[in-house]
Amino acid sequence: MPRVYFTVVISGTAWLSLAFLLFFIHHENKHIFNNVRQAMVADIAAAGAPAVHPHNAHSIGQRNLDHRDLDSVLGQLDKDIPRFGPGEGGQPLMLSGVADMEKAKKTKNIHNFNLVVSDKISLERTVKDTRDSRCQDITYRFSKFPTASVIIVFHNEAWSTLMRTVHSVVNRTPHDILAEVVLVDDASTDDELEKKLQNIPKLVRGKVRLIRTTQREGVARAKIRGAREARGEVLVFLDSHCEVNTHWLEPMLDLIHQGPTTVVSPIIDSIDPETFGFQDGSLSRVSFRWSLETRRILLSKMEKADRLNPLEPVRSPLTNGGIFAVSKTFFEKVGGLDAGLDAWGADALDFSFKTWMCGGSIYIVPCSRVGHVTRKVPPYSSPGSLETSYQRNLVRIAETWMDEYKEEFYSAVPDARDRYFGDISEIESMKTRLHCHSFDWYLNHVTPSLLATANNARRAWGRVHNQNHDLCFIPSGEGKKLLVDTCSDDSKKQALLLTKDFEIRFEDLCLDLSDYRIGQQATLEACHGMAGTQEWIHSKPGQIKHRESGYCLDVAMGGRIYKPRLITNECSKDSGTQKWEFRHYTKRMNH
Numbered sequence: 001m002p003r004v005y006f007t008v009v010i011s012g013t014a015w016l017s018l019a020f021l022l023f024f025i026h027h028e029n030k031h032i033f034n035n036v037r038q039a040m041v042a043d044i045a046a047a048g049a050p051a052v053h054p055h056n057a058h059s060i061g062q063r064n065l066d067h068r069d070l071d072s073v074l075g076q077l078d079k080d081i082p083r084f085g086p087g088e089g090g091q092p093l094m095l096s097g098v099a100d101m102e103k104a105k106k107t108k109n110i111h112n113f114n115l116v117v118s119d120k121i122s123l124e125r126t127v128k129d130t131r132d133s134r135c136q137d138i139t140y141r142f143s144k145f146p147t148a149s150v151i152i153v154f155h156n157e158a159w160s161t162l163m164r165t166v167h168s169v170v171n172r173t174p175h176d177i178l179a180e181v182v183l184v185d186d187a188s189t190d191d192e193l194e195k196k197l198q199n200i201p202k203l204v205r206g207k208v209r210l211i212r213t214t215q216r217e218g219v220a221r222a223k224i225r226g227a228r229e230a231r232g233e234v235l236v237f238l239d240s241h242c243e244v245n246t247h248w249l250e251p252m253l254d255l256i257h258q259g260p261t262t263v264v265s266p267i268i269d270s271i272d273p274e275t276f277g278f279q280d281g282s283l284s285r286v287s288f289r290w291s292l293e294t295r296r297i298l299l300s301k302m303e304k305a306d307r308l309n310p311l312e313p314v315r316s317p318l319t320n321g322g323i324f325a326v327s328k329t330f331f332e333k334v335g336g337l338d339a340g341l342d343a344w345g346a347d348a349l350d351f352s353f354k355t356w357m358c359g360g361s362i363y364i365v366p367c368s369r370v371g372h373v374t375r376k377v378p379p380y381s382s383p384g385s386l387e388t389s390y391q392r393n394l395v396r397i398a399e400t401w402m403d404e405y406k407e408e409f410y411s412a413v414p415d416a417r418d419r420y421f422g423d424i425s426e427i428e429s430m431k432t433r434l435h436c437h438s439f440d441w442y443l444n445h446v447t448p449s450l451l452a453t454a455n456n457a458r459r460a461w462g463r464v465h466n467q468n469h470d471l472c473f474i475p476s477g478e479g480k481k482l483l484v485d486t487c488s489d490d491s492k493k494q495a496l497l498l499t500k501d502f503e504i505r506f507e508d509l510c511l512d513l514s515d516y517r518i519g520q521q522a523t524l525e526a527c528h529g530m531a532g533t534q535e536w537i538h539s540k541p542g543q544i545k546h547r548e549s550g551y552c553l554d555v556a557m558g559g560r561i562y563k564p565r566l567i568t569n570e571c572s573k574d575s576g577t578q579k580w581e582f583r584h585y586t587k588r589m590n591h
């Protein structure tokens, strides 16, 4: 036992020394960068906050670098120097002390994230580089890129999350392309925060500006205000609780430089609101349901295989939340954000519809990563209620952009009908002036999979029930078999759709039969829209027949583990186990 202990101590010490040696060599090489960054950090720290964590204190003090130094040195920053400390490297932080835990409990509803954890983490913590490793090989020649104004709007944000956002931008953005950071304080009411904010204008050599709205405007109008004041050629909107990653801005500016009507979002890494640990985001496009809830769609296997370059941008129906970059000229041409949107929510939806329909496009770039504290519920209050103003915003968007498809929205959210949504005449005349496309064009060109689920494209929908066995279809993910099991009350999870083109859809996947033999199991695959393996004939209530193979879906009981399976079988009119019923049928079924 003691010998084992001795070995562990010895080897432990050896490893530790090696780690320190490597750390110092690395540190020496990078000390110029570090000092410059720390000088800026020290500036921010002067705002009277617990800004710099003690472990950074060694390099504070060198503040006499002039502007040129910053230009040349910050422009080369491409990697975080590893450091030890709470939350460093984007690691989660778990509270252990009872007092801390109590305090966290007491304060948890202020921001709907763990304030104690956030306050313990350095304002300029390191994060791991979450990009695809191939992004490291790209060098951006940003001398010709447009300059960017980073606009951060906030209402009663916590100082630590707000400053961590600012630090990450200042530390990880090449100085040449960062025109400024514009902070828009949307009439915060937190006195402590207001006091600390007063020092902001002096910080970071005028790179950070603070604007305050005279009354609470809500997200959309606060962003409009920031955009109006911005001096850069590109506007980049960030939430006030973000941490941008290495080279986050260059890929976005690159795309806008190539096409000034392109609106670009990064991949968002989710920062856990409880531990502030980073969770890697995945490359997905952002779309929406008829209820106007947004949802992520992962790239299908087929699409992934087809992509010649895995780093190329992905076309997306919507921006990635409110985090996107857009040329100021294009933003102004389409009338910016809708100033009629109140309080919180849906501003990105409005701008996304406007972008696609009025001459622009939206892409998500894999090599740009931004961490965002993703919480379940927003913490704000609003006159009336936040839900009411959110729903009113959705109605306004449906009425402005969705043409006849607004009926899809109203049938998904019946209590939104007849809600007052304000005056939209200005947007209407902008649409005419710019010859904006119709919503039907948008659905056809940008999100055809949603179009396939519109009321007029449906034959039947809802859970699919087998009367004989009292079983339902259980859909899961791409490439997975369609199962049968007990029907659940949460019918949304079991809801499938029979389209006018005879596909059986679950979200963006279609029921597919690849093996035309008896006893095979159908799987869910990306919809290919070419009938064949994905074409199913159904009458109410009755068989579900795969047209090309001529086999019907049947339930097989038994097997080694006694579980019902959905299999192909010879069609038989009298078989009860081949009788299926969707919960709802449209008139189309009767023709």
Ligand code: UDP
Residues within 6 Å of the ligand: 152, 153, 154, 155, 156, 157, 186, 216, 217, 218, 219, 222, 238, 239, 240, 241, 321, 322, 343, 344, 375, 377, 378, 379, 380
């Ligand atoms: N915000 C604002 N005014 C408001 C409500 C929110 O300026 O009345 C800011 C908020 O501080 C944040 C951004 O708008 O920086 C987006 O809000 P939030 O992060 O709560 O939205 P979510 O990320 O949950 O969609």
Ligand code: MN
Residues within 6 Å of the ligand: 239, 240, 241, 372, 373
């Ligand atoms: Mn947010």
